[in-house]
Amino acid sequence: MDSTRQRIVHAAVALHGSVGPARTTIAGVAEKAGVTRLTVYRHFPDDEALFSACSSHWRGQQQLPDPADWSGHSDPLERLKFGLSDLYRFYRDGEAMLTRIYADKDALPKGHREDLETRDAYFRDVLCEPFSQQDRTGRLGAIMGHAISFWTWRSLCHDNWLSTRMRLKPCALWSP
Template structure:
């Protein structure tokens, strides 16, 4: 019985690994069950035996990929009470994560419309959570302009534009976005 369970788990993991590889190379929109099956060396029916639908496979793929990453740590940011210090630390943490995961994140965000609705919602909520944690210590965190600037700063696409497309280092991008938030909030940016 244990050997059978191990074989089932090994097959399931091969399928998840295949989905991760395809999501990272061709993106979720071009990843098919047939492609996952071929990459994993199983039949399409075997994929469906392990995963009832694309959303279940996407969830397993996402969980597996995320388990291999050093995720941002908003709890650590929340310990910082100075608004610009927290913003700087949070953006540095996020931008490190974005740089480390850029190939996969570019495919995921680039195929936004092809993602299962629940995952789009989770990603949007995660960005809102990051924005809100970073806004908490500001004197007027509900200012529409400041919310927009901080929301923009936590976006993967903002990081990608600043660093990947325009050659800034993560630190330079963090400084630029912190400076913009400081100016928007009417605060002095620390040197």
């Protein structure tokens, strides 16, 4: 039974990473896993349960960004450099899956969509934290929100030829 469940999860991960969650069907997962749709539903009663298992499995294979490490840098520019380098490394390593997840964000189960939004807000807040309270509102918050966006990373590295292996240097993004 565990091997069947694993085959189903692996099939869901493969489909989410190739066609995206919005175009992944239970029938497609069943076919790729070599089981019936009924077998998929026996292991995962709904799309959210399957998506949760798929997400957990994929994340378990990744080196996730670690905002706790970023917080070890009290200098705002160093934290920015360290945090964005760590986050952009994660985006580079998980690009295929993340492209499809973010493209299909509106089709994700509500809880997972909210988790992505909460996580992104947390990344922004950790990067803004060493700046003064006055600096954190308005423009700096908007700039940090843009900087941590997966789509910003894609734009920098794919549309504008910035190396995907870049190491960020501190810059004065917030200066008047």
